[in-house]
Amino acid sequence: MAPKFVTWLDERLGLQGIYSTVFDRKVPKVNWWFTLGSASLFLFGIQVATGIFLSVYYVPSPDHAYDSVQFIMNGVSFGWLIRGIHHWGATLMVIFVFIHMLRTFYYAAYKFPRELTWLTGVVLLLATLGMGFTGYLLPWNQKAYWATTVGTEIPGTIPGLGPFITTVLRGGGELSAVTLARFYSLHIWFLPAVILLAIGIHMYLVIRLGISNIPDKDD
Amino acid sequence: MTESAEVSRRDFVTVVVGAVGAVMVFCIGIPAVAYLVSPALKVKKTEDWVSCGPLENYPIGIPTLFTFTRTQVNGWEKTAISYGVYVLRKEGDQVLALSNMCTHLSCRVSWKDAEVVYVCPCHDAHFSIDGEVVSGPPPRPLDPYETKIENGELFVFLKQE
Numbered sequence: 001m002a003p004k005f006v007t008w009l010d011e012r013l014g015l016q017g018i019y020s021t022v023f024d025r026k027v028p029k030v031n032w033w034f035t036l037g038s039a040s041l042f043l044f045g046i047q048v049a050t051g052i053f054l055s056v057y058y059v060p061s062p063d064h065a066y067d068s069v070q071f072i073m074n075g076v077s078f079g080w081l082i083r084g085i086h087h088w089g090a091t092l093m094v095i096f097v098f099i100h101m102l103r104t105f106y107y108a109a110y111k112f113p114r115e116l117t118w119l120t121g122v123v124l125l126l127a128t129l130g131m132g133f134t135g136y137l138l139p140w141n142q143k144a145y146w147a148t149t150v151g152t153e154i155p156g157t158i159p160g161l162g163p164f165i166t167t168v169l170r171g172g173g174e175l176s177a178v179t180l181a182r183f184y185s186l187h188i189w190f191l192p193a194v195i196l197l198a199i200g201i202h203m204y205l206v207i208r209l210g211i212s213n214i215p216d217k218d219d
Numbered sequence: 220m221t222e223s224a225e226v227s228r229r230d231f232v233t234v235v236v237g238a239v240g241a242v243m244v245f246c247i248g249i250p251a252v253a254y255l256v257s258p259a260l261k262v263k264k265t266e267d268w269v270s271c272g273p274l275e276n277y278p279i280g281i282p283t284l285f286t287f288t289r290t291q292v293n294g295w296e297k298t299a300i301s302y303g304v305y306v307l308r309k310e311g312d313q314v315l316a317l318s319n320m321c322t323h324l325s326c327r328v329s330w331k332d333a334e335v336v337y338v339c340p341c342h343d344a345h346f347s348i349d350g351e352v353v354s355g356p357p358p359r360p361l362d363p364y365e366t367k368i369e370n371g372e373l374f375v376f377l378k379q380e
Protein backbone atom coordinates (compact mmCIF):
# COMPACT_ATOMS: atom_id res chain seq x y z
CA MET A 1 0.00 0.00 0.00
CA ALA A 2 1.29 3.45 -0.80
CA PRO A 3 2.11 5.59 2.25
CA LYS A 4 -0.56 8.07 3.27
CA PHE A 5 1.28 11.18 2.08
CA VAL A 6 1.81 9.66 -1.36
CA THR A 7 -1.94 9.08 -1.61
CA TRP A 8 -2.51 12.62 -0.36
CA LEU A 9 -0.17 14.04 -3.00
CA ASP A 10 -1.59 11.86 -5.75
CA GLU A 11 -5.15 13.00 -5.04
CA ARG A 12 -3.99 16.53 -5.79
CA LEU A 13 -1.33 16.02 -8.46
CA GLY A 14 -2.69 13.00 -10.34
CA LEU A 15 0.83 11.60 -10.70
CA GLN A 16 -0.41 8.01 -10.78
CA GLY A 17 -2.15 8.72 -14.07
CA ILE A 18 1.03 10.20 -15.56
CA TYR A 19 3.11 7.32 -14.23
CA SER A 20 0.84 4.63 -15.69
CA THR A 21 0.57 6.48 -19.01
CA VAL A 22 4.33 6.83 -19.32
CA PHE A 23 5.67 3.62 -17.80
CA ASP A 24 2.84 1.08 -17.94
CA ARG A 25 2.08 1.41 -21.63
CA LYS A 26 1.82 -1.71 -23.72
CA VAL A 27 4.77 -2.38 -25.99
CA PRO A 28 5.24 -5.03 -28.66
CA LYS A 29 7.96 -7.62 -28.24
CA VAL A 30 11.07 -5.79 -29.39
CA ASN A 31 14.84 -6.09 -29.15
CA TRP A 32 17.75 -4.18 -27.67
CA TRP A 33 17.91 -1.76 -30.58
CA PHE A 34 14.74 -0.22 -29.16
CA THR A 35 16.63 0.99 -26.08
CA LEU A 36 18.68 3.55 -27.99
CA GLY A 37 16.11 6.32 -27.59
CA SER A 38 16.16 5.96 -23.80
CA ALA A 39 19.95 5.75 -23.90
CA SER A 40 20.10 9.01 -25.88
CA LEU A 41 17.76 10.67 -23.38
CA PHE A 42 19.91 9.43 -20.49
CA LEU A 43 23.05 10.77 -22.17
CA PHE A 44 21.35 14.11 -22.73
CA GLY A 45 20.59 14.21 -19.00
CA ILE A 46 24.25 13.46 -18.23
CA GLN A 47 25.37 16.23 -20.60
CA VAL A 48 23.00 18.73 -18.99
CA ALA A 49 24.18 17.86 -15.48
CA THR A 50 27.92 17.85 -16.24
CA GLY A 51 27.52 20.93 -18.46
CA ILE A 52 25.91 22.88 -15.62
CA PHE A 53 28.77 21.86 -13.37
CA LEU A 54 31.40 22.90 -15.95
CA SER A 55 29.80 26.34 -16.23
CA VAL A 56 30.72 26.94 -12.59
CA TYR A 57 34.37 27.46 -13.59
CA TYR A 58 34.43 27.90 -17.37
CA VAL A 59 34.83 31.44 -18.72
CA PRO A 60 33.89 32.05 -22.40
CA SER A 61 36.50 34.71 -23.08
CA PRO A 62 39.72 34.36 -25.12
CA ASP A 63 41.65 35.71 -22.11
CA HIS A 64 40.51 33.01 -19.76
CA ALA A 65 38.82 30.15 -21.65
CA TYR A 66 41.95 27.99 -21.99
CA ASP A 67 43.19 28.74 -18.47
CA SER A 68 39.78 28.11 -16.93
CA VAL A 69 39.66 24.68 -18.61
CA GLN A 70 43.16 23.95 -17.29
CA PHE A 71 41.93 25.01 -13.86
CA ILE A 72 38.99 22.59 -14.14
CA MET A 73 41.38 19.78 -15.12
CA ASN A 74 44.12 20.43 -12.54
CA GLY A 75 42.87 22.85 -9.91
CA VAL A 76 39.42 21.60 -8.94
CA SER A 77 38.67 18.28 -7.24
CA PHE A 78 37.11 15.84 -9.72
CA GLY A 79 37.13 18.50 -12.44
CA TRP A 80 38.84 15.98 -14.73
CA LEU A 81 35.95 13.56 -14.07
CA ILE A 82 33.18 16.05 -14.81
CA ARG A 83 34.89 17.28 -17.98
CA GLY A 84 35.78 13.72 -18.98
CA ILE A 85 32.16 12.60 -18.70
CA HIS A 86 31.00 15.66 -20.66
CA HIS A 87 33.63 14.99 -23.35
CA TRP A 88 32.94 11.28 -23.80
CA GLY A 89 29.20 11.66 -23.22
CA ALA A 90 29.10 14.07 -26.16
CA THR A 91 30.76 11.55 -28.47
CA LEU A 92 28.54 8.71 -27.24
CA MET A 93 25.43 10.83 -27.66
CA VAL A 94 26.18 11.52 -31.32
CA ILE A 95 26.77 7.79 -31.88
CA PHE A 96 23.63 6.72 -30.00
CA VAL A 97 21.37 9.29 -31.64
CA PHE A 98 22.70 8.25 -35.04
CA ILE A 99 22.21 4.51 -34.49
CA HIS A 100 18.76 5.27 -33.07
CA MET A 101 17.96 6.98 -36.37
CA LEU A 102 19.33 4.04 -38.38
CA ARG A 103 17.16 1.61 -36.40
CA THR A 104 14.09 3.75 -37.03
CA PHE A 105 14.95 3.89 -40.72
CA TYR A 106 15.66 0.19 -41.25
CA TYR A 107 12.57 -0.91 -39.30
CA ALA A 108 10.53 1.63 -41.28
CA ALA A 109 9.23 2.99 -37.99
CA TYR A 110 9.01 6.51 -39.45
CA LYS A 111 5.91 5.63 -41.50
CA PHE A 112 2.30 6.56 -40.71
CA PRO A 113 1.37 7.60 -38.04
CA ARG A 114 4.90 8.40 -36.84
CA GLU A 115 6.07 10.92 -39.44
CA LEU A 116 6.17 13.76 -36.92
CA THR A 117 8.20 11.68 -34.49
CA TRP A 118 10.71 11.22 -37.30
CA LEU A 119 10.75 14.93 -38.13
CA THR A 120 11.35 15.99 -34.52
CA GLY A 121 14.02 13.28 -34.48
CA VAL A 122 15.72 14.99 -37.42
CA VAL A 123 15.71 18.24 -35.46
CA LEU A 124 17.23 16.38 -32.49
CA LEU A 125 19.96 14.81 -34.62
CA LEU A 126 20.92 18.16 -36.15
CA ALA A 127 20.80 19.93 -32.77
CA THR A 128 23.00 17.20 -31.27
CA LEU A 129 25.55 17.71 -34.06
CA GLY A 130 25.25 21.46 -33.46
CA MET A 131 26.07 20.89 -29.80
CA GLY A 132 29.15 18.92 -30.83
CA PHE A 133 30.25 21.65 -33.24
CA THR A 134 29.75 24.57 -30.82
CA GLY A 135 31.15 22.70 -27.83
CA TYR A 136 34.32 21.82 -29.70
CA LEU A 137 35.42 25.47 -29.81
CA LEU A 138 35.00 26.17 -26.10
CA PRO A 139 38.35 24.80 -24.76
CA TRP A 140 39.94 27.45 -27.02
CA ASN A 141 43.05 25.41 -27.77
CA GLN A 142 44.75 25.10 -31.17
CA LYS A 143 42.65 22.12 -32.25
CA ALA A 144 39.43 23.89 -31.29
CA TYR A 145 40.42 27.12 -32.99
CA TRP A 146 41.42 25.59 -36.30
CA ALA A 147 38.59 23.04 -36.36
CA THR A 148 36.14 25.91 -36.01
CA THR A 149 38.01 27.93 -38.60
CA VAL A 150 37.58 25.07 -41.06
CA GLY A 151 34.04 24.27 -39.88
CA THR A 152 32.81 27.81 -40.41
CA GLU A 153 34.63 27.90 -43.75
CA ILE A 154 32.50 25.04 -45.09
CA PRO A 155 29.16 26.89 -45.45
CA GLY A 156 31.22 29.62 -47.16
CA THR A 157 31.35 27.44 -50.28
CA ILE A 158 27.58 27.75 -50.77
CA PRO A 159 27.08 29.92 -53.88
CA GLY A 160 25.80 33.41 -53.14
CA LEU A 161 24.83 33.27 -49.46
CA GLY A 162 27.86 31.25 -48.34
CA PRO A 163 30.31 33.99 -47.29
CA PHE A 164 27.49 35.77 -45.43
CA ILE A 165 26.70 32.60 -43.43
CA THR A 166 30.38 32.22 -42.51
CA THR A 167 30.50 35.83 -41.30
CA VAL A 168 27.33 35.41 -39.24
CA LEU A 169 28.61 32.16 -37.67
CA ARG A 170 31.87 33.86 -36.71
CA GLY A 171 30.30 37.16 -35.75
CA GLY A 172 32.86 38.88 -37.97
CA GLY A 173 35.50 38.24 -40.60
CA GLU A 174 37.53 35.84 -38.52
CA LEU A 175 37.39 33.87 -35.30
CA SER A 176 37.40 36.16 -32.29
CA ALA A 177 36.03 36.77 -28.82
CA VAL A 178 32.66 37.32 -30.48
CA THR A 179 32.78 33.85 -32.05
CA LEU A 180 33.61 32.23 -28.72
CA ALA A 181 30.82 34.06 -26.90
CA ARG A 182 28.16 33.21 -29.46
CA PHE A 183 29.22 29.56 -29.68
CA TYR A 184 29.00 29.42 -25.90
CA SER A 185 25.56 30.98 -25.95
CA LEU A 186 24.40 28.56 -28.65
CA HIS A 187 25.90 25.68 -26.71
CA ILE A 188 24.31 26.40 -23.34
CA TRP A 189 21.05 28.25 -24.21
CA PHE A 190 19.81 28.12 -27.78
CA LEU A 191 20.52 24.51 -28.69
CA PRO A 192 19.53 23.02 -25.30
CA ALA A 193 16.23 24.94 -25.53
CA VAL A 194 15.63 23.51 -29.01
CA ILE A 195 16.57 20.02 -27.84
CA LEU A 196 14.32 20.17 -24.77
CA LEU A 197 11.36 21.33 -26.83
CA ALA A 198 11.98 18.67 -29.49
CA ILE A 199 12.43 15.95 -26.86
CA GLY A 200 9.10 17.00 -25.31
CA ILE A 201 7.25 16.65 -28.61
CA HIS A 202 9.18 13.50 -29.55
CA MET A 203 8.30 11.75 -26.28
CA TYR A 204 4.71 12.93 -26.29
CA LEU A 205 4.35 11.32 -29.72
CA VAL A 206 6.11 8.11 -28.64
CA ILE A 207 3.76 7.79 -25.67
CA ARG A 208 0.65 8.78 -27.62
CA LEU A 209 1.26 6.56 -30.64
CA GLY A 210 3.12 3.70 -29.00
CA ILE A 211 6.18 2.12 -30.53
CA SER A 212 6.10 0.12 -33.72
CA ASN A 213 6.45 -3.62 -34.17
CA ILE A 214 9.52 -5.14 -35.67
CA PRO A 215 8.32 -5.57 -39.26
CA ASP A 216 7.85 -9.17 -40.41
CA LYS A 217 8.06 -10.64 -43.92
CA ASP A 218 4.51 -9.59 -44.84
CA ASP A 219 5.12 -5.92 -44.09
CA MET B 220 -0.26 -13.92 -6.98
CA THR B 221 0.56 -16.67 -4.51
CA GLU B 222 1.97 -15.80 -1.12
CA SER B 223 5.30 -17.44 -0.48
CA ALA B 224 8.27 -17.04 1.80
CA GLU B 225 10.45 -16.47 -1.22
CA VAL B 226 11.23 -12.95 -2.35
CA SER B 227 8.99 -11.98 -5.23
CA ARG B 228 10.53 -10.96 -8.51
CA ARG B 229 9.06 -7.46 -8.21
CA ASP B 230 10.45 -6.91 -4.72
CA PHE B 231 13.84 -8.20 -5.77
CA VAL B 232 14.01 -5.83 -8.71
CA THR B 233 12.85 -2.93 -6.54
CA VAL B 234 15.54 -3.58 -3.96
CA VAL B 235 18.30 -4.08 -6.53
CA VAL B 236 17.36 -0.94 -8.43
CA GLY B 237 17.23 1.00 -5.17
CA ALA B 238 20.62 -0.31 -4.05
CA VAL B 239 22.31 0.33 -7.39
CA GLY B 240 20.72 3.77 -7.47
CA ALA B 241 22.05 4.55 -4.00
CA VAL B 242 25.57 3.51 -5.02
CA MET B 243 25.32 5.65 -8.15
CA VAL B 244 24.09 8.68 -6.20
CA PHE B 245 26.97 8.17 -3.76
CA CYS B 246 29.58 7.81 -6.51
CA ILE B 247 28.29 10.88 -8.33
CA GLY B 248 27.31 12.95 -5.31
CA ILE B 249 30.70 12.94 -3.56
CA PRO B 250 32.67 14.19 -6.61
CA ALA B 251 29.92 16.72 -7.37
CA VAL B 252 30.06 18.26 -3.90
CA ALA B 253 33.89 18.13 -3.86
CA TYR B 254 33.94 19.84 -7.27
CA LEU B 255 31.85 22.73 -6.03
CA VAL B 256 33.50 23.13 -2.65
CA SER B 257 37.21 22.40 -3.29
CA PRO B 258 38.46 25.89 -4.30
CA ALA B 259 37.09 27.27 -1.03
CA LEU B 260 38.96 24.67 1.00
CA LYS B 261 42.36 25.26 -0.54
CA VAL B 262 44.10 27.69 1.79
CA LYS B 263 46.73 29.64 -0.04
CA LYS B 264 49.83 30.50 1.97
CA THR B 265 50.65 34.10 1.29
CA GLU B 266 52.63 35.02 4.38
CA ASP B 267 56.35 35.11 3.92
CA TRP B 268 59.54 36.96 4.77
CA VAL B 269 60.35 39.44 2.03
CA SER B 270 63.92 40.60 1.45
CA CYS B 271 64.45 44.36 1.30
CA GLY B 272 68.13 44.14 0.39
CA PRO B 273 71.26 44.97 2.46
CA LEU B 274 70.67 47.14 5.50
CA GLU B 275 73.49 49.46 4.37
CA ASN B 276 71.31 50.60 1.48
CA TYR B 277 69.15 52.50 3.92
CA PRO B 278 70.42 55.81 5.27
CA ILE B 279 70.23 56.28 9.02
CA GLY B 280 67.41 58.51 10.26
CA ILE B 281 65.62 59.03 6.90
CA PRO B 282 62.58 56.89 5.98
CA THR B 283 63.28 55.26 2.62
CA LEU B 284 60.66 53.61 0.42
CA PHE B 285 61.08 50.01 -0.66
CA THR B 286 58.51 48.54 -3.04
CA PHE B 287 57.78 44.98 -4.12
CA THR B 288 54.97 43.08 -5.80
CA ARG B 289 53.41 39.74 -5.10
CA THR B 290 51.33 37.76 -7.59
CA GLN B 291 48.14 36.17 -6.40
CA VAL B 292 46.57 33.35 -8.44
CA ASN B 293 42.81 32.92 -8.22
CA GLY B 294 41.77 29.98 -10.38
CA TRP B 295 42.49 31.11 -13.95
CA GLU B 296 43.36 34.69 -13.11
CA LYS B 297 46.52 36.35 -11.79
CA THR B 298 46.61 39.60 -9.88
CA ALA B 299 49.77 41.52 -9.06
CA ILE B 300 49.58 43.35 -5.75
CA SER B 301 52.16 46.02 -5.02
CA TYR B 302 53.40 46.78 -1.54
CA GLY B 303 55.36 49.74 -0.23
CA VAL B 304 57.46 49.75 2.93
CA TYR B 305 59.06 52.81 4.49
CA VAL B 306 62.25 51.62 6.14
CA LEU B 307 63.62 53.83 8.92
CA ARG B 308 67.06 52.72 10.02
CA LYS B 309 67.95 53.85 13.50
CA GLU B 310 71.11 53.39 15.52
CA GLY B 311 72.72 49.97 15.19
CA ASP B 312 70.39 47.22 14.04
CA GLN B 313 67.24 49.06 15.10
CA VAL B 314 64.81 49.26 12.16
CA LEU B 315 61.25 50.53 11.87
CA ALA B 316 59.37 49.33 8.81
CA LEU B 317 56.00 50.96 8.12
CA SER B 318 53.42 50.18 5.48
CA ASN B 319 52.91 53.14 3.17
CA MET B 320 49.17 52.40 3.09
CA CYS B 321 47.17 55.05 4.92
CA THR B 322 45.04 53.51 7.66
CA HIS B 323 42.12 55.75 6.66
CA LEU B 324 41.21 54.68 3.11
CA SER B 325 44.35 52.88 1.91
CA CYS B 326 45.88 55.68 -0.18
CA ARG B 327 49.68 55.66 -0.34
CA VAL B 328 51.41 58.07 2.00
CA SER B 329 54.76 59.63 1.18
CA TRP B 330 57.57 60.93 3.36
CA LYS B 331 58.20 64.68 3.29
CA ASP B 332 61.76 65.43 4.34
CA ALA B 333 61.19 69.16 4.76
CA GLU B 334 58.14 68.81 7.01
CA VAL B 335 59.39 65.61 8.74
CA VAL B 336 56.00 63.87 8.33
CA TYR B 337 54.29 61.27 6.18
CA VAL B 338 51.53 62.94 4.15
CA CYS B 339 48.54 61.17 2.66
CA PRO B 340 47.49 62.79 -0.65
CA CYS B 341 43.82 61.86 -0.29
CA HIS B 342 42.69 63.66 2.88
CA ASP B 343 45.88 65.43 3.92
CA ALA B 344 46.51 63.14 6.88
CA HIS B 345 49.87 63.59 8.60
CA PHE B 346 51.82 60.87 10.38
CA SER B 347 54.96 61.34 12.48
CA ILE B 348 58.26 59.61 11.65
CA ASP B 349 57.19 56.76 13.96
CA GLY B 350 53.84 56.41 12.22
CA GLU B 351 51.70 58.09 14.86
CA VAL B 352 48.74 60.14 13.62
CA VAL B 353 49.56 63.84 13.80
CA SER B 354 46.47 65.20 12.07
CA GLY B 355 43.64 64.12 9.78
CA PRO B 356 41.08 61.32 9.74
CA PRO B 357 43.14 58.08 10.12
CA PRO B 358 41.85 55.86 12.94
CA ARG B 359 45.22 54.37 13.89
CA PRO B 360 48.97 54.73 13.30
CA LEU B 361 50.63 53.37 10.14
CA ASP B 362 50.85 49.57 10.25
CA PRO B 363 54.34 48.34 11.18
CA TYR B 364 55.96 45.29 9.59
CA GLU B 365 57.79 42.74 11.68
CA THR B 366 61.49 42.89 10.71
CA LYS B 367 64.59 40.75 11.00
CA ILE B 368 68.19 41.12 9.89
CA GLU B 369 70.19 38.15 8.66
CA ASN B 370 73.80 38.57 7.49
CA GLY B 371 73.25 42.28 7.05
CA GLU B 372 70.14 41.72 4.91
CA LEU B 373 66.83 43.24 5.96
CA PHE B 374 63.59 41.22 5.81
CA VAL B 375 60.01 42.26 6.49
CA PHE B 376 57.24 39.82 7.30
CA LEU B 377 54.22 39.84 4.96
CA LYS B 378 51.22 38.66 6.92
CA GLN B 379 48.44 36.42 5.67
CA GLU B 380 45.58 38.58 4.43
